Amino acid sequence: MSGILNSSIGRKFAMALSAFFLMIFLVQHFAINLLSVCNSETFNEVSHFMGTNWLIQYVMQPILLIGVLFHFIMGFVLEIKNKGARKISYVKNNGNANSTWMSRNMIYSGLFILIFLVIHFLDFWFPEINIKYIQGDTSGLIDPNNAESGLRYYEELQHKFVPVWRVALYCIGFVFLSLHLLHGFSSAFQSVGANNKYTKGLRGFGKAYAILIPLGFIIIALFHHFNQ
Amino acid sequence: MNLTLKIWRQKNANDKGKLVDYPVSDISPDMSFLEMLDVLNEDLINKGEEPIAFDHDCREGICGMCSLYINGEAHGPDRGVTTCQLHMRMFKDGDTIFIEPFRAAAFPVIKDLIVDRTSFDRIQHAGGFISVNTSGNTIDANAIPVNKHDADTAFDAATCIGCGACVASCKNSSAMLFVSAKVSQFALLPQGQVEATDRVLNMVKQMDEEGFGNCTNTGACEVECPKGISLESIARMNREYLKASLKG
Numbered sequence: 001m002s003g004i005l006n007s008s009i010g011r012k013f014a015m016a017l018s019a020f021f022l023m024i025f026l027v028q029h030f031a032i033n034l035l036s037v038c039n040s041e042t043f044n045e046v047s048h049f050m051g052t053n054w055l056i057q058y059v060m061q062p063i064l065l066i067g068v069l070f071h072f073i074m075g076f077v078l079e080i081k082n083k084g085a086r087k088i089s090y091v092k093n094n095g096n097a098n099s100t101w102m103s104r105n106m107i108y109s110g111l112f113i114l115i116f117l118v119i120h121f122l123d124f125w126f127p128e129i130n131i132k133y134i135q136g137d138t139s140g141l142i143d144p145n146n147a148e149s150g151l152r153y154y155e156e157l158q159h160k161f162v163p164v165w166r167v168a169l170y171c172i173g174f175v176f177l178s179l180h181l182l183h184g185f186s187s188a189f190q191s192v193g194a195n196n197k198y199t200k201g202l203r204g205f206g207k208a209y210a211i212l213i214p215l216g217f218i219i220i221a222l223f224h225h226f227n228q
Numbered sequence: 229m230n231l232t233l234k235i236w237r238q239k240n241a242n243d244k245g246k247l248v249d250y251p252v253s254d255i256s257p258d259m260s261f262l263e264m265l266d267v268l269n270e271d272l273i274n275k276g277e278e279p280i281a282f283d284h285d286c287r288e289g290i291c292g293m294c295s296l297y298i299n300g301e302a303h304g305p306d307r308g309v310t311t312c313q314l315h316m317r318m319f320k321d322g323d324t325i326f327i328e329p330f331r332a333a334a335f336p337v338i339k340d341l342i343v344d345r346t347s348f349d350r351i352q353h354a355g356g357f358i359s360v361n362t363s364g365n366t367i368d369a370n371a372i373p374v375n376k377h378d379a380d381t382a383f384d385a386a387t388c389i390g391c392g393a394c395v396a397s398c399k400n401s402s403a404m405l406f407v408s409a410k411v412s413q414f415a416l417l418p419q420g421q422v423e424a425t426d427r428v429l430n431m432v433k434q435m436d437e438e439g440f441g442n443c444t445n446t447g448a449c450e451v452e453c454p455k456g457i458s459l460e461s462i463a464r465m466n467r468e469y470l471k472a473s474l475k476g
Binding site: 004007008009010011012013078081082084085086087088089090091092093094095097098099100103104106183186187190191192193194195196 | 297334400439462463465470
């Protein structure tokens with residue numbers, strides 16, 4: 001048991017587990033974002049709950065950060081190891097004959113997602129941490145001195161999606177997320193040993209997930225840009 | 229058929245190596261790819277040049293000796309065949325064909341198109357067997373009932389000829405398909421259960437030590453495997469390995 005993470009299969013398994021965790025988180029994030037399109041008040045209330053609940057802030061949030069970091073670091077470690085397993089490349093290699101572009105370029109789609117995540121954190125996460133834990137304002141109000149000013153989350157979201165460049169950047173980021181998931185979803189199941197009579201159906205579900213969730217995020221970003 | 233061959237020439241393991249152009253003419257479409265290389269080699273010998281070194285043995289697709297990365301694919305563009313079963317009718321008159329050795333750090337080039345695949349032998353030695361008492365008290369294998377589906381699946385896995393096309397095709401040079409076939413053929417049968425835990429742990433350990441890459445489930449190995457070994461084998465090995473790790 002001790003050497004499991006030092007083995008190629010153990011690392012695969014760990015990557016798959018972190019992928020499952022992140023894919024579940026993505027659904028939860030999408031559901032909350034969807035609320036911003038349906039009802040701004042509910043979105044504000046849920047956002048305030050997520051931003052102030054101790055279980056989410058002090059337990060789930062650190063686990064999520066660890067999961068994200070682990071997935072990226074392990075991805076890069078595996079890529080470096082895999083590059084070392086073939087020191088001389090083929091002069092002619094016909095990769096399209098036997099595998100998809102997405103499956104062969106997970107590191108590049110992952111890299112673009114990482115760049116997107118850094119921007120996303122700078123846009124939303126760091127300002128939140130600053131307001132709540134550095135300035136000490138956990139009221140969630142637009143004006144912390146005025147209880148009538150209402151919750152700030154929906155207004156902040158709308159404000160962020162005013163610039164065209166940011167909306168375009170988010171759309172590109174979600175396209176790369178989709179490309180990553182198109183291979184990653186079914187790959188995670190294969191890595192944990194799940195390849196059976198349900199695999200074909202699961203692959204279909206995975207493709208739907210990989211297209212619909214990022215597309216949903218794109219639509220939400222566009223909605224807020226055009227609905228100012 | 230008249231063709232231009234771009235063949236990897238490398239004097240020995242330490243030589244840098246390079247692609248060399250060889251025009252060949254009057255090639256019959258009914259020739260196998262290796263027969264075409266035989267024709268070229270005869271021509272080279274007649275001219276007093278060094279013939280091209282390449283691996284071959286049975287020439288009927290069962291020994292796993294022939295290798296070659298042809299036009300960017302292990303065993304060439306046909307499916308479910310080894311290089312010896314690849315026919316020249318798969319190419320067109322006037323084609324340029326790239327012929328390279330299987331590339332992987334764990335498969336170092338010995339000469340020209342011949343690579344050292346003894347890393348596969350060492351993986352087999354680590355656990356790809358069952359221990360049977362052959363001192364006169366051997367139980368007939370047929371005396372132990374085996375579920376038909378399991379027997380068929382085990383047989384499918386056992387058809388792996390260890391050619392290394394999976395490693396050559398994988399962008400990570402992973403040997404997971406080969407090792408999983410060898411693990412699966414025993415894991416599915418009652419005779420393989422006694423050593424199941426040690427087998428999978430030792431074979432995977434040896435595979436990692438040989439310097440093969442990590443599997444990222446691209447599926448290229450499954451497509452290029454001349455014996456049609458499925459990715460299900462890899463999933464089975466993953467389960468076996470995780471189960472064995474928890475036990476061990």
